[in-house]
Amino acid sequence: MRYNEKELRALSQQPAEMAAELSMRGPKKGSVAKRRLVKLVVNFLFYFRADEAEPLGALLLERCRVAQEEPGGFSISFIEDPERKYHFECSSQEQCQEWMEALRRASYEYMRRSLIFYRNEIRKMTGKDPLEQYGISEEARFQLSNLPQDGRAALVCARLDELD
Amino acid sequence: MRRRLRGSRGLVRRGREGPGGHPAGGRGLGARATFAFAERGVRPTAGRRRSPGNHWLRHQTNRPHRAPSPAVLPGAMKLNKRSVAHYALSDSPADHTGFLRTWGGPGTPPTPSGTGRRCWFVLKGNLLFSFESREGRAPLSLVVLEGCTVELAEAPVPEEFAFAIRFDAPGVRPHLLAADGQVAQEAWVKALSRASFGYMRLVVRELESQLQDARRSLALHRCVSQKVGASCRKPQVPDRRSPGLENGHFLPRDCSPVRTIEERGCRPVGRDLSEWELQGPTSLLLGRGQSPVSPETSCFSTLHDWYGQEIVQLRRGWQQRAQRNQAGCKQQNEPCS
Numbered sequence: 001m002r003y004n005e006k007e008l009r010a011l012s013q014q015p016a017e018m019a020a021e022l023s024m025r026g027p028k029k030g031s032v033a034k035r036r037l038v039k040l041v042v043n044f045l046f047y048f049r050a051d052e053a054e055p056l057g058a059l060l061l062e063r064c065r066v067a068q069e070e071p072g073g074f075s076i077s078f079i080e081d082p083e084r085k086y087h088f089e090c091s092s093q094e095q096c097q098e099w100m101e102a103l104r105r106a107s108y109e110y111m112r113r114s115l116i117f118y119r120n121e122i123r124k125m126t127g128k129d130p131l132e133q134y135g136i137s138e139e140a141r142f143q144l145s146n147l148p149q150d151g152r153a154a155l156v157c158a159r160l161d162e163l164d
Numbered sequence: 165m166r167r168r169l170r171g172s173r174g175l176v177r178r179g180r181e182g183p184g185g186h187p188a189g190g191r192g193l194g195a196r197a198t199f200a201f202a203e204r205g206v207r208p209t210a211g212r213r214r215s216p217g218n219h220w221l222r223h224q225t226n227r228p229h230r231a232p233s234p235a236v237l238p239g240a241m242k243l244n245k246r247s248v249a250h251y252a253l254s255d256s257p258a259d260h261t262g263f264l265r266t267w268g269g270p271g272t273p274p275t276p277s278g279t280g281r282r283c284w285f286v287l288k289g290n291l292l293f294s295f296e297s298r299e300g301r302a303p304l305s306l307v308v309l310e311g312c313t314v315e316l317a318e319a320p321v322p323e324e325f326a327f328a329i330r331f332d333a334p335g336v337r338p339h340l341l342a343a344d345g346q347v348a349q350e351a352w353v354k355a356l357s358r359a360s361f362g363y364m365r366l367v368v369r370e371l372e373s374q375l376q377d378a379r380r381s382l383a384l385h386r387c388v389s390q391k392v393g394a395s396c397r398k399p400q401v402p403d404r405r406s407p408g409l410e411n412g413h414f415l416p417r418d419c420s421p422v423r424t425i426e427e428r429g430c431r432p433v434g435r436d437l438s439e440w441e442l443q444g445p446t447s448l449l450l451g452r453g454q455s456p457v458s459p460e461t462s463c464f465s466t467l468h469d470w471y472g473q474e475i476v477q478l479r480r481g482w483q484q485r486a487q488r489n490q491a492g493c494k495q496q497n498e499p500c501s
Binding site: 001002003004005006007008009010011014042043044054055056057058059060062063064078079080081108109111112114115118119121122125126130131134136139140141142143 | 240241242243244245246247248249250251254256257258259260288289290291302303304305306307308310311312331332333335336339355358360361362364365367368370371372374375378379382
């Protein structure tokens, strides 16, 4: 699958939601933890070698699962292969918590669900569709019927994680 | 920015099927380095590695200043392609789909010519995937729709319904596409223009604040209309409007205790499963536990408790800062005020 790498690199230079130096370990067996500058921009997590302007890589954060590992550490895995985990270690549990919260909200699908929820709530409370004024009430991305089947499972997981 | 040589392994080039091939050294680093530095407000020093002190995280290191070797080629960026492809094929909602003729895009010749290639395109969020066909099991390409604008365009051959995705990044040529008809063309331009994460985030924030306003005014209304007492009373649901205004989803009329969001989340019995699931984002966004704007906080003492918690947190913050200041003063041997 080809992708527009140049644009993705340009995206990695944009202002980040969160950025920090963390210890990162890839999912492959026997991979070693390394210090990486980790930067969250929209729904991508970029990682850089310290002092390098160009990212080593990026993770698209759609349909990912963020879980607490040992205290101060978390992992990111993806729905199709939950055992294949990217591990991150933070300098404190606080920082770890911050990152986990941010990563869980950093997907387009999450925003889509939030938006549909708010739209529905506002409609119920006020009787008006808040998207009418923007002329986008018919857009596919804002429709209640467009929630994915297994999005429900993912949301259940997310909620259960929150309760852990 | 050139990549360092890795130890004694000499030139390392990552395997990739990325867009075109980077000509060895031919492109030079000037453009990219300049762009990267300009983004971060640092003066470009073309061809020279920045000193560690200028790093965008202001992270000081002890690494020696190294001149880049001309033999080092920029490596391909890694991407979790397997997961990306899985996402493309999943049943997560597609915001737009259809056949389009494509000229530009990753891996194609620089000058659009001919009639282009007809592919099945799927837009999900800020990601535009193309497939060989509707039944394609693997995406051909991905265009990340950030930092771009979409406009009508002229096609190389007399195609009437062309449009282009133009990227802000310098040195990136526009991605030319053409639809089958005017309706499709307009629909695609609209859909692609609204595809960015930032746009979605703006709309979500706007609705979030609208909802908070609506809830706040409703909660205040209820507070005022109830006797303030030691015990929480059942919220009275106004019957003026439609039954939908019973916005405490999980407060059937005959149930009095005020529930926390967690409780609500765990007991969808008797309610639409979809409604329960949709609670998820709110509790994540507004924080765990009750908030002053949740419909259940119509009881004054609960509202009071919530603000009490907020004050406790604020006080804690002040104390922490005060302690830090004290520590600072001690270091400087100055009396603390």
